[in-house]
Amino acid sequence: MRIGLLGCGTVGSALMALLASERDWLHERVGEELEVARILVRDPARDRGPYVDRALLTTSAEAIWSDPEIEVVVELLGPDPLARRAIVAALEAGKSVVTANKELLSTDFQVLSTLAASVGRDIFFEAAVAGGIPLVRALRVSLLGERISRVVGIINGTTNFILTRMQDHGEGFLDALSEARRLGYAEADPSGDISGRDAASKLAIIASIAFGLEVSVDDVRVEGIEGLTEADARFAERNGQVIKLLATAERTADEQGPLVHVEVAPALVDRSHPLAHVGGPDNAVYLQGGAVGQLLFQGPGAGGMPTASAVLADVIDASRNLRAGVCARALVADRGRLGGSDRKRRRFAISLDVEDRPGVLATVSQVFGRHGVSIARMEQEEMSEDSAHLVFLTHDTTLATIDATLGDVGELPVVRALHALIRVLA
Amino acid sequence: MRIGLLGCGTVGSALMALLASERDWLHERVGEELEVARILVRDPARDRGPYVDRALLTTSAEAIWSDPEIEVVVELLGPDPLARRAIVAALEAGKSVVTANKELLSTDFQVLSTLAASVGRDIFFEAAVAGGIPLVRALRVSLLGERISRVVGIINGTTNFILTRMQDHGEGFLDALSEARRLGYAEADPSGDISGRDAASKLAIIASIAFGLEVSVDDVRVEGIEGLTEADARFAERNGQVIKLLATAERTADEQGPLVHVEVAPALVDRSHPLAHVGGPDNAVYLQGGAVGQLLFQGPGAGGMPTASAVLADVIDASRNLRAGVCARALVADRGRLGGSDRKRRRFAISLDVEDRPGVLATVSQVFGRHGVSIARMEQEEMSEDSAHLVFLTHDTTLATIDATLGDVGELPVVRALHALIRVLA
Numbered sequence: 001m002r003i004g005l006l007g008c009g010t011v012g013s014a015l016m017a018l019l020a021s022e023r024d025w026l027h028e029r030v031g032e033e034l035e036v037a038r039i040l041v042r043d044p045a046r047d048r049g050p051y052v053d054r055a056l057l058t059t060s061a062e063a064i065w066s067d068p069e070i071e072v073v074v075e076l077l078g079p080d081p082l083a084r085r086a087i088v089a090a091l092e093a094g095k096s097v098v099t100a101n102k103e104l105l106s107t108d109f110q111v112l113s114t115l116a117a118s119v120g121r122d123i124f125f126e127a128a129v130a131g132g133i134p135l136v137r138a139l140r141v142s143l144l145g146e147r148i149s150r151v152v153g154i155i156n157g158t159t160n161f162i163l164t165r166m167q168d169h170g171e172g173f174l175d176a177l178s179e180a181r182r183l184g185y186a187e188a189d190p191s192g193d194i195s196g197r198d199a200a201s202k203l204a205i206i207a208s209i210a211f212g213l214e215v216s217v218d219d220v221r222v223e224g225i226e227g228l229t230e231a232d233a234r235f236a237e238r239n240g241q242v243i244k245l246l247a248t249a250e251r252t253a254d255e256q257g258p259l260v261h262v263e264v265a266p267a268l269v270d271r272s273h274p275l276a277h278v279g280g281p282d283n284a285v286y287l288q289g290g291a292v293g294q295l296l297f298q299g300p301g302a303g304g305m306p307t308a309s310a311v312l313a314d315v316i317d318a319s320r321n322l323r324a325g326v327c328a329r330a331l332v333a334d335r336g337r338l339g340g341s342d343r344k345r346r347r348f349a350i351s352l353d354v355e356d357r358p359g360v361l362a363t364v365s366q367v368f369g370r371h372g373v374s375i376a377r378m379e380q381e382e383m384s385e386d387s388a389h390l391v392f393l394t395h396d397t398t399l400a401t402i403d404a405t406l407g408d409v410g411e412l413p414v415v416r417a418l419h420a421l422i423r424v425l426a
Numbered sequence: 427m428r429i430g431l432l433g434c435g436t437v438g439s440a441l442m443a444l445l446a447s448e449r450d451w452l453h454e455r456v457g458e459e460l461e462v463a464r465i466l467v468r469d470p471a472r473d474r475g476p477y478v479d480r481a482l483l484t485t486s487a488e489a490i491w492s493d494p495e496i497e498v499v500v501e502l503l504g505p506d507p508l509a510r511r512a513i514v515a516a517l518e519a520g521k522s523v524v525t526a527n528k529e530l531l532s533t534d535f536q537v538l539s540t541l542a543a544s545v546g547r548d549i550f551f552e553a554a555v556a557g558g559i560p561l562v563r564a565l566r567v568s569l570l571g572e573r574i575s576r577v578v579g580i581i582n583g584t585t586n587f588i589l590t591r592m593q594d595h596g597e598g599f600l601d602a603l604s605e606a607r608r609l610g611y612a613e614a615d616p617s618g619d620i621s622g623r624d625a626a627s628k629l630a631i632i633a634s635i636a637f638g639l640e641v642s643v644d645d646v647r648v649e650g651i652e653g654l655t656e657a658d659a660r661f662a663e664r665n666g667q668v669i670k671l672l673a674t675a676e677r678t679a680d681e682q683g684p685l686v687h688v689e690v691a692p693a694l695v696d697r698s699h700p701l702a703h704v705g706g707p708d709n710a711v712y713l714q715g716g717a718v719g720q721l722l723f724q725g726p727g728a729g730g731m732p733t734a735s736a737v738l739a740d741v742i743d744a745s746r747n748l749r750a751g752v753c754a755r756a757l758v759a760d761r762g763r764l765g766g767s768d769r770k771r772r773r774f775a776i777s778l779d780v781e782d783r784p785g786v787l788a789t790v791s792q793v794f795g796r797h798g799v800s801i802a803r804m805e806q807e808e809m810s811e812d813s814a815h816l817v818f819l820t821h822d823t824t825l826a827t828i829d830a831t832l833g834d835v836g837e838l839p840v841v842r843a844l845h846a847l848i849r850v851l852a
Contacts, residue, residue: 144742291732298722313571320755
């Protein structure tokens with residue numbers, strides 16, 4: 001089985017190492033040899049270690065998608081416009097495609113899936129969400145007959161590492177971020193991770209499969225973790241909780257029928273919940289199904305080898321389908337609409353810094369009262385001589401109401417910083 | 427797609443309910459209707475609720491396996507000799523088979539898999555291990571290219587419920603067992619669960635798939651939880667651990683090459699380990715792979731609906747394969763031998779009751795010393811006026827040495843009861 005590889009960075013090199021070191025064993029298990037026949041790179045001169053044969057390198061993507069001997073194309077280009085063109089060209093040339101491209105799939109999932117099905121080939125993307133965790137195949141095959149009602153995931157390792165440091169070591173956000181950078185868990189520009197955007201891309205893909213809906217990253221309401229402080233972590237700690245960046249897709253309903261809402265936001269998670277114990281750079285996804293109940297999948301969300309493992313699983317599956325002359329079914333879309341995130345009744349925690357002088361608490365509280373937001377708990381911590389940190393935990397209300405409330409709270413002269421709007425995992 | 431159902435107890439009835447309540451949705455998702463055409467029962471007069479049409483009932487298994495219109499046979503007979511005969515007959519008649527029969531598979535896995543492959547049909551058994559957790563398909567498909575080095579699972583819900591009660595509520599074994607019975611988590615005769623035999627059956631199946639070896643339940647070294655006491659749970663608690671009944675399959679090696687050892691035994695698990703937080707009747711399986719690193723799957727290990735969900739997933743997969751004219755590949759056996767459990771160096775905890783009088787501790791300790799077993803920690807608890815509970819935690823040694831040591835310890839007149847031999851999860 002001849003494979004064309006587009007991109008040879010961390011994951012591509014790991015894949016080559018894996019194929020080389022497990023060559024005989026894989027041959028026996030898979031029933032034929034998996035041979036990378038050509039590798040697209042930008043810079044053929046760069047050293048890629050002992051497992052990448054320089055004779056295979058090319059700078060022409062076309063040399064791969066037009067090679068009639070290549071049957072599976074593995075796309076690992078990341079956010080490069082060439083990725084989409086190469087995938088389309090490969091499928092149209094009758095090749096199956098394996099991709100780890102969450103950016104692309106979070107917008108073009110349905111188009112590419114439909115194209116693959118129409119040419120009788122596979123597009124597999126286990127590595128695009130939750131790294132080495134075999135979640136996509138679980139949703140596409142094992143849980144095909146299961147009516148999923150909710151998916152809650154920790155699907156960004158960088159932010160989970162930072163939040164775990166803040167919780168366990170009492171570090172502030174910036175210190176925890178530095179540590180993540182030092183250990184290689186955060187990139188030089190971590191904005192896509194900490195803003196929640198990376199998790200939103202993956203959530204769009206997960207929700208598309210779990211609910212059979214066309215979900216784009218732009219449909220996801222996103223809040224990041226930039227605003228969280230040590231004081232918020234302490235608030236959680238005192239209440240037997242931890243703060244996690246959760247990606248949530250949930251099936252609800254309104255007068256007009258079923259509805260799916262998708263959001264990424266920091267949330268308070270009780271220590272008794274399995275997601276509370278997902279520490280460091282790990283990912284985990286919690287599924288609620290109609291018949292099966294609750295399932296948890298946990299594992300490495302990133303890293304060269306775990307991601308290469310997911311890519312390899314897809315390559316094997318695609319190869320076997322090609323040999324059998326079949327392809328995976330396109331996912332049938334459920335009838336359903338997106339939305340409802342702003343109308344769902346639930347609790348929120350709001351963290352903010354205010355001037356520490358008499359009457360301030362009353363001033364802020366009044367704004368909550370005016371919007372009909374009832375407070376379940378409030379904690380105040382002294383921060384400096386003239387500044388205090390407040391956390392308000394509300395009773396059930398809606399995001400729409402909270403948005404309006406925070407608009408007004410933010411206008412108050414006594415409010416120094418509105419740090420974070422935190423969900424509460426129910 | 428016409429389905430024949432053998433057995434209609436808890437799982438069978440749940441499957442019928444699921445097929446009825448999700449009929450239209452499933453039709454759309456699967457692409458065709460899944461119709462149960464005939465149901466084998468022992469007693470056609472028994473009431474099986476609104477979802478089981480009496481006109482479909484038969485007392486003849488042959489009526490199902492010889493019905494040319496039935497394409498998939500679902501076997502839910504449990505430990506009944508008819509199960510094996512029916513599965514073989516169904517496969518030979520060209521039907522695909524879905525079974526939840528762990529007892530049968532734990533001895534006849536290879537024979538039945540080989541038969542299915544030889545007739546070009548599937549035998550699927552997701553429901554036979556770890557209930558609703560989609561573990562089997564993960565191992566067979568998603569992790570096919572992953573070299574698994576270790577599988578550690580909590581795969582018996584009854585014992586996990588009992589151990590969770592003992593740990594969290596300070597209950598003794600018998601009280602916790604009563605509570606499990608009261609809540610329906612333990613059967614009238616729970617001996618298969620608490621002896622570890624049920625977990626051993628499932629482990630044999632898991633190890634067969636994960637390592638591609640022929641593993642039978644009789645290859646598994648088994649210790650149950652009957653001997654554990656409240657004092658053992660307190661010992662674990664004091665040391666930041668919990669006690670879990672772990673099923674372990676591990677790839678090691680000796681001078682003659684690779685070796686897989688399989689065992690079921692209670693073990694001390696650090697609270698920082700994900701398996702420590704698997705409470706109540708839940709199951710969880712922890713996998714260690716060469717490339718992917720560590721993966722955890724957690725979910726309901728039993729129950730009508732979760733098990734029916736796993737059966738349904740298999741039925742859908744088998745149906746799609748039949749329509750596509752393909753079947754799952756037979757699993758290729760790795761070269762490897764079973765054994766090595768007794769020679770692996772590791773820590774153990776031994777719990778026993780002794781007479782509470784001067785010199786007893788020295789007497790018992792001497793036996794450990796004589797066998798070269800070095801003690802890392804010992805805790806003594808007063809039990810009654812003349813009786814004390816001891817827990818010895820050893821440094822690294824082997825099971826063979828421990829077996830010999832305990833043989834001698836058990837002979838000492840001062841030893842009233844040798845309660846449990848506990849592993850330590852490393």
